[in-house]
Amino acid sequence: MSALQYEDLHQQVYRILKQMILTGELAPGIKLRQEELAEKLGVSRTPLMKAFSKLEKEMLIDMIPRRGACVHKCSKQELLDYIDIRMRLEPLGARNAAKNHSPEGLEAFRLSLNKYEEAVSKGDQSLIKEADYQFHMRIVDLSSNKVLGQIISSFNIVIISNQRGLLKDPIISLNEHKSIFRAIESRDADAAEAAMTLHLTGLKARIESIESII
Known part of the structure; x- marks a missing residue:
């Protein structure tokens, strides 16, 4: 070989x-x-x-x-630490995605949103988790920051895998995803950053409120 x-x-x-x-x-x-x-x-x-x-x-x-x-199996505090880092990095990715996206990249991003919506309609948690991961990674792709992509990829997988069921109502997440998409599509960097911050703030609050993650 x-x-x-x-x-x-x-x-x-x-x-x-x-x-x-x-x-x-x-x-x-x-x-x-x-x-x-x-x-x-x-x-x-x-x-x-x-x-x-x-x-x-x-x-x-x-x-x-x-x-x-x-x-790797996370403690609740470790997951919160991961979320804190994501809350500092992913809004930056969303801001840069709004500024830098190409027509081809935006279309791939639209497809990832559609796949998430389809997964939610089916109610399949495994599909929802996979589609959620792909949605967030598409944003990083649009940001044109490879280092950010490498960091966020691992952090998101750790968080998604270290949970029982879904941490947020998928309908709420879907609506938040749509808000993020609209802001990036319209090249509104401030709105994209704010929408991502709101999305992750809700996730952090949910983790803080539950006793057992996995």
Whole structure:
């Protein structure tokens, strides 16, 4: 196998595992058994361990000496800390998205909103979580800030995976998503920043009000 093919393989494994964490197929706290995952994905342990290393750097899994790897499980306070950081970064992303979006990028953003609305209409929590993640990542894409994208991607996955059910009424979230979309579409940077801040403030308040997250 060439170096390029090998690089592609461990990147593919990384993306698959990341998706499994996002959807809850690999739940917080679950032990990641190398033999089972390698067999399931049809790979050797080497690309699997390289994927583990990348996921650990993104704080999505924990590597414990002599015990192996497990999906990272957050405390309530840790989730609130993640939200605090998101509240400082994502409004900036929304502001920049309003300023920088292209017609093609905006259309992809519109499709992500439509997929979220479709998921809400179906009432499927797994689909809603996935669509919510994609909606927020589209905003980061429109902002043209790759560093912001790398940070927000991991933070959002940690928050989405470390919750039982949905933290907010999906209809409320849908209406807030529509407000964010309209502000970005109209290139109103102030309104986009304010709409995102309101959206995340509601999420933080919800986390603060409940006793058990997962």
